[in-house]
Amino acid sequence: MPVRTPTQGEANARIAGRDKPTPPAVDRQTLIEGLNRDLAGEYxxxxxxxxxxxxxxxxYRRELRALFQSEITDEQGHAQFLADKIATLGGEPTTEPGVVPRADQPREMLEQALAAEKRAIADYEERLRQADAFGDVGLRVSLENQVADETRHKEELERVLAGWNPR
Ligand SMILES: [Fe+2]
Ligand SMILES: [Fe+2]
Structure with a gap:
């Protein structure tokens, strides 16, 4: 197959580093608002x-209680990181948690917790894109670590639910 010679325009674009698609820039306020939604989710x-x-x-009270309590420690660390980052960016960290869905039976609790973890992962994926567009590599790395924690929580809840019979 013959090798096509790049046009002068393509060559110039490559030299200028413009052949890589650049994501749309995200302004500071948009990033702060997104991080505040994440913070409300962590609370x-x-x-x-x-x-x-x-x-x-x-x-199963004892086992589930131990599982839930081990996750509180992680979520608290996530909340502190987000509050610190929002303040550093010049924003006001929220103090309002999102609404916790009511659950009375252990299975309902596990299902609600699983839904919350999945939502957190999706929200952080959006925030990762915004961190990239904002040009903050450190934020990207920290958010990736938080996604890894939420993924572990999600998988653990899925493992418990997969073998669940009692309602
Ligand atoms: Fe979290
Ligand atoms: Fe979590």
Missing amino acids: QAIVMYIQYSAKLTGP
């Missing part, structure tokens, strides 16, 4: 896991 997760561990009943 919501903390409240959810505290309330669900208190309400748990039945033969």
